[in-house]
Amino acid sequence: MGRWEPNARGRLATAALELYSERGFEQTTVAEIARRAGLTERTFFRHYADKREVLFAGSRELEELLVQAVAGAPESAAPIDVLAVGLEAVSRMFADRREHARKRQAVIMANAELRERELIKLASMSAALADTLRRRGVGEPAASLTAEAGVAVFKVGFERWIAAAEEREMSQLMRESLDELKAVAAGG
Amino acid sequence: MGRWEPNARGRLATAALELYSERGFEQTTVAEIARRAGLTERTFFRHYADKREVLFAGSRELEELLVQAVAGAPESAAPIDVLAVGLEAVSRMFADRREHARKRQAVIMANAELRERELIKLASMSAALADTLRRRGVGEPAASLTAEAGVAVFKVGFERWIAAAEEREMSQLMRESLDELKAVAAGG
Numbered sequence: 617m618g619r620w621e622p623n624a625r626g627r628l629a630t631a632a633l634e635l636y637s638e639r640g641f642e643q644t645t646v647a648e649i650a651r652r653a654g655l656t657e658r659t660f661f662r663h664y665a666d667k668r669e670v671l672f673a674g675s676r677e678l679e680e681l682l683v684q685a686v687a688g689a690p691e692s693a694a695p696i697d698v699l700a701v702g703l704e705a706v707s708r709m710f711a712d713r714r715e716h717a718r719k720r721q722a723v724i725m726a727n728a729e730l731r732e733r734e735l736i737k738l739a740s741m742s743a744a745l746a747d748t749l750r751r752r753g754v755g756e757p758a759a760s761l762t763a764e765a766g767v768a769v770f771k772v773g774f775e776r777w778i779a780a781a782e783e784r785e786m787s788q789l790m791r792e793s794l795d796e797l798k799a800v801a802a803g804g
Numbered sequence: 805m806g807r808w809e810p811n812a813r814g815r816l817a818t819a820a821l822e823l824y825s826e827r828g829f830e831q832t833t834v835a836e837i838a839r840r841a842g843l844t845e846r847t848f849f850r851h852y853a854d855k856r857e858v859l860f861a862g863s864r865e866l867e868e869l870l871v872q873a874v875a876g877a878p879e880s881a882a883p884i885d886v887l888a889v890g891l892e893a894v895s896r897m898f899a900d901r902r903e904h905a906r907k908r909q910a911v912i913m914a915n916a917e918l919r920e921r922e923l924i925k926l927a928s929m930s931a932a933l934a935d936t937l938r939r940r941g942v943g944e945p946a947a948s949l950t951a952e953a954g955v956a957v958f959k960v961g962f963e964r965w966i967a968a969a970e971e972r973e974m975s976q977l978m979r980e981s982l983d984e985l986k987a988v989a990a991g992g
Contacts, residue, residue, distance in 0.1 A: 735923040768952030802991030
């Protein structure tokens with residue numbers, strides 16, 4: 617088997633998610649993932665540190681995308697509108713990944729260790745977002761509150777987007793969730 | 805040493821926090837905690853499952869207090885005002901514990917495993933809060949968003965309350981943080 621397999625990373629990710637869905641995260645070994653992908657364990661470890669990382673490799677990309685969109689929002693935009701810009705950018709990244717996201721979420725929810733890792737991912741997103749808002753000149757506690765509210769909207773919007781039979785676009789559900797937060801905060 | 809020591813639980817908690825502060829969480833053993841408290845390891849394990857639980861024994865009390873206050877808020881109150889009632893109740897529980905809370909937070913922040921446990925505690929609070937709001941007749945996604953927003957306000961208000969030299973009451977800081985969230989959501 618050659619050293620450079622075409623799209624080895626993507627094939628490993630697909631094989632891993634299939635196996636985690638079929639038999640559970642804990643019951644799946646790296647050897648099985650590599651075999652399903654038609655690759656070697658050695659190739660697996662060239663791309664991922666362990667079988668958990670396959671599920672979280674997109675987290676950094678997500679965080680960077682969010683931070684970049686927020687950093688690049690119009691200077692005059694209020695924090696809550698900056699948040700909307702960030703959520704719109706994130707929605708574009710996920711556009712064609714609904715089925716993948718559904719499968720991934722089911723795997724995560726079935727395992728306590730993975731649920732914890734997911735919480736850490738969201739906390740890291742919130743911290744990065746608050747930091748970016750402070751660099752835009754937003755003071756405290758507004759920056760932290762906006763960031764936490766943004767992650768809350770993302771979480772709720774995401775859960776709605778991957779719900780069974782849901783067909784609306786993620787960007788629409790994010791906008792609706794943000795509007796709902798505004799309504800709640802206004803005493804609605 | 806007798807089987808029933810007066811206030812063994814409180815003495816163990818105080819000894820544990822002292823030791824975690826002095827030499828770090830990881831470097832402290834249960835044997836040392838028991839010795840500092842003038843008790844046996846056996847007594848320690850009668851009160852706590854492990855040395856981590858000493859730091860999180862109050863989590864259930866906090867969650868229950870929040871849920872009870874929210875459940876008991878006036879029927880006509882809007883979700884955001886129900887949240888204010890919950891935060892007020894929680895503030896009363898913490899009233900005399902600022903120094904303890906400061907020490908505990910420093911221990912938590914110094915250890916990745918404890919930070920994760922703290923995230924799980926907050927996620928559990930949010931889930932319990934959303935559940936209580938739904939039982940009050942609040943629909944989705946308003947219930948989940950209000951709960952997430954409530955935990956965000958709690959987290960930010962708490963961090964301000966334990967900041968060095970901060971002397972204002974927790975209830976005041978919670979009210980201010982909630983007002984700030986409202987201002988952010990209104991586009992301020």
